[in-house]
Amino acid sequence: MATRAAKSAPRSYDQYCAVARGLDVIGDRWTLLLVRDLLLGPKRYKDLLSGLPGIGTNLLAGRLRELEGTGLIERTVLPPPAGSTVYQLTEAGQALEPAVVALGRWGARFLGQPRKTDVMVPRAYFVAMRGVFDAQAAAGITETYEVRIADLVFEVRLAGGRLTTSERRPSNPDSVLTMDVDTLNALMFRQIKPSAAIAKGRVKIEKGDHKALERLVRIVAFHSRLSSAT
């Protein structure tokens, strides 16, 4: 017996403080990165697993269970023919976006050069875009991009001075861009010019003019001076 015993009560800081309570919920290892990926849309177990190298299957399962328990995510079964189980953020989970973005803005100062142990995870860039998005530069642009990185497909949509990014195939993209994650990284850090990336064949453009990539980079790529404002 005692099959399901030993719930042992999740660890808490036991402070009546919003920050402490928030940490009680998302302070465990991997949790916020899980949320980061889910900000781009519903994902299957294996999608999450492959997007978080090193997490270990038991931890992923455990975290998903906890997040479901705290109401940040919910399990859904996709309609046929897919029929697979996916995890998606609830409203409470989506509400974490400002905190994730704020942490990313701050954490950017520690990026430095990629270390040999670092892996570049495509999803991170599409969440990062939300933090660097330049509304000024995007004014008046309405455009939907389909960006393919490795075997992943993302939608980047500019409309009404707002940016949305998600992991899915857009229904009717204005342009379709294919590149590897290293090229995405180089473009995001403005280490290579869009025109050069195209010329070298590092970015393939289907359906759309060459200027599309330049517009995209201008609006969502990192700026040297990220966090000014003393």
Place this chain on the structure above:
Amino acid sequence: MATRAAKSAPRSYDQYCAVARGLDVIGDRWTLLLVRDLLLGPKRYKDLLSGLPGIGTNLLAGRLRELEGTGLIERTVLPPPAGSTVYQLTEAGQALEPAVVALGRWGARFLGQPRKTDVMVPRAYFVAMRGVFDAQAAAGITETYEVRIADLVFEVRLAGGRLTTSERRPSNPDSVLTMDVDTLNALMFRQIKPSAAIAKGRVKIEKGDHKALERLVRIVAFHSRLSSAT
């Protein structure tokens, strides 16, 4: 031998992602709460220890060492006659404020009613004020409050439509308020009216009129609808 060996390299997610890097730095247990308290100004070891019930002396010392290593805090020796060692945030540490505030705004939804295991830590409220501060209501007000909670002294300063909170004795406060942490909590959640708190003797006002507390509460206390904006 191997006295100091086994540095073993701090644990990292090894993702070239700003969120992941940020978590590498402040993702460990207690770290962000430490930063939260330090946002109110330099603190001695024992101040931090008493403000973080349950941290354990070894963990606090360890975290302080790590944070100094990552450049978030620095040790300083106060000039005589104090002469004590204090820890204070560097610019990189201060830059965490938006992330801490964002997490607090989100975490507030999990506060609910205080649990019997919860402790109310005074510092948390003065950091929280930064997140709920209503610039509209503060327009045109220039006032400095000295707020005494238990044996702690805080400065809340309104000026130029901006709010600053810190743990120190203001040089020339417009009003001096003394209360216990339960009263502070009740006022912050608007569970008691400032006038009632004064009438019941739960708030003692020295130097300043009775309206001072009402102004303060109007501007820094929580609003029922914290995070709207769908």
Place this chain on the structure above:
DNA sequence: CGGAATCCTCTTCGATACTG
């Protein structure tokens, strides 16, 4: 007395193996 280092126990993590 403030500021830690040490020791010990318990929990969590991380990796792999295994099962419905």
Place this chain on the structure above:
DNA sequence: CAGTATCGAAGAGGATTCCG
């Protein structure tokens, strides 16, 4: 594919001790 089971390694928590 979606997890559970297992187990050694690392980290957390508490008490005590040490140093200046």
